[in-house]
Amino acid sequence: MPRFALLVEYDGRPFAGWQRQADQPSVQGAIEAALMRLEPGEITIAAAGRTDAGVHARGQVAHADLQRDWDPFRLSEALNHHLKPAPVAIRAAARVADDWHARFSALERGYLFRILDRRAPATLEAGQVWHVKQPLAVDRMRAAARHLIGKHDFTTFRASICQAKSPVKTLDEIQIDRVQGFAGPEVHFRLRARSFLHNQVRSIVGTLERVGCGAWPAERVRDALEARDRAACGPVCPPEGLSLVHVRYPQNPFAAD
Incomplete structure (x- = not known):
């Protein structure tokens, strides 16, 4: 499964934080829901940092393992389409090595x-x-x-x-x-x-x-x-x-x- 890095920007005000939660909106949940509009099945992403409720990001980084080997530009465009109207934007996407990790590879x-x-x-x-x-x-x-x-x-x-x-x-x-x-x-x-x-x-x-x-x-x-x-x-x-x-x-x- 190809792995993609995502450069993410968001306004943290509507969210209970980055991390997915069962009964509250989260940034992770919004992006995963958009990804599942592109590919079937459950998709879990990992981020460089779990920002708290109300905290924003201009350069958050996450990664996702997908079934299709997407063109990175088309992936970011498709995600931004499905993220509307949430205040979340995928600024860029990139194909990365299978062992690359948004959190553990960060310096x-x-x-x-x-x-x-x-x-x-x-x-x-x-x-x-x-x-x-x-x-x-x-x-x-x-x-x-x-x-x-x-x-x-x-x-x-x-x-x-x-x-x-x-x-x-x-x-x-x-x-x-x-x-x-x-x-x-x-x-x-x-x-x-x-x-x-x-x-x-x-x-x-x-x-x-x-x-x-x-x-x-x-x-x-x-x-x-x-x-x-x-x-x-x-x-x-x-x-x-x-x-x-x-x-x-x-x-x-x-x-x-």
Whole structure:
């Protein structure tokens, strides 16, 4: 059975997350239903990351084993036709080796979190940003974030229901920038790691926001990390500002020949 990689973009708001669920809409369920319109029988796909309810993706990657050796372009076009009107798009499809795996072959995941910090409510950007009314001090947040770079026990920054075998992860980068968005000033958090714990990104951003607004000193983030205690974490920020933006592999399966 030929294996295909899928580059997926979606708005996470209507979904209970990536993972298929019996009684709630999911991104995985939507794509599998579209695939079963193309080929008979049950089809199960695997993804690079299981995003939570309300979290978006611009560069999620999944793979599927199909019966027919599809032309990749025709496969993506057919899937996009059958995915309507769900806010899910297959940006590209590619034939990959039979042992290639969207999750286990990945070397790195990258997330973007957007905060819109203006007084007026978010309208056109609603559902895509976390709206924070006061300006945030980017320099203070950068100083606090430096305590989190590297290999650490991230117990403080993972959900109590996290199923990872170990809380030890290596966080390769946290880049924090102020940018001028279409709707006003935004603060962008870009995080890179081989893998993340459940709610790790949202826990980190929510904690750093406390530093940015002046409620926490930067050193308190170091203390929270060293506490290895979920109670020491700042508030978990809402999901709507978070997007999975890229997954890196030894070779990009979607690169043009």
